[in-house]
Amino acid sequence: MDERKRDSIVAYLQRRMAEFDITPEAIAASIAEDQRRLNAVKYRDAAGNSWDGHGAAPQWVVKATSAGQSLEHFVVEVSRQQDAPKRSNVDWNQDPFAGSRLATSKVVHADVR
Incomplete structure (x- = not known):
């Protein structure tokens, strides 16, 4: 930029x-x-519900454990929290400033072969 x-x-x-x-x-x-x-967050399900492990268990944890699922199944790994995926692929065609005066500079693409 x-x-x-x-x-x-x-x-x-x-x-x-x-x-x-x-x-x-x-x-x-x-x-x-x-x-x-x-x-x-210590526990998360596939739907994105999360729980820090403190206080009363939320309904989704109660339902899952009542159905026989172990609480360990929902443990969030610490390494996954710290290694959040980076935004590497940016679609500049979806630029929120397109059409405004903030997008007045012209982009010059080099022909790379």
């Missing part, structure tokens, strides 16, 4: 944050809370 486009996106985000009275500290706190919640 060239520097002008980056600066345009940053300016746009700063204007939107000011419009909704969002501070960088609020964003950082929200990200930290999300990370804390994700790291606290």
Whole structure:
């Protein structure tokens, strides 16, 4: 991404944050809370339901264990939490800024053979 486009996106985000009275500290706190919640998950089922193992077991755990499934089946591996898949394939055709003045720079593709 060239520097002008980056600066345009940053300016746009700063204007939107000011419009909704969002501070960088609020964003950082929200990200930290999300990370804390994700790291606290100890059990997860195929439907995406999760449980940190504290307090009363949620209904999905109760149903599964009543049906004979072991709780160990739902254990989330720590290495899988830390090695979250990276976004490597970006479809720039789905650019949310397409058609706006933030997408004014032209992309030049080199013919590589």
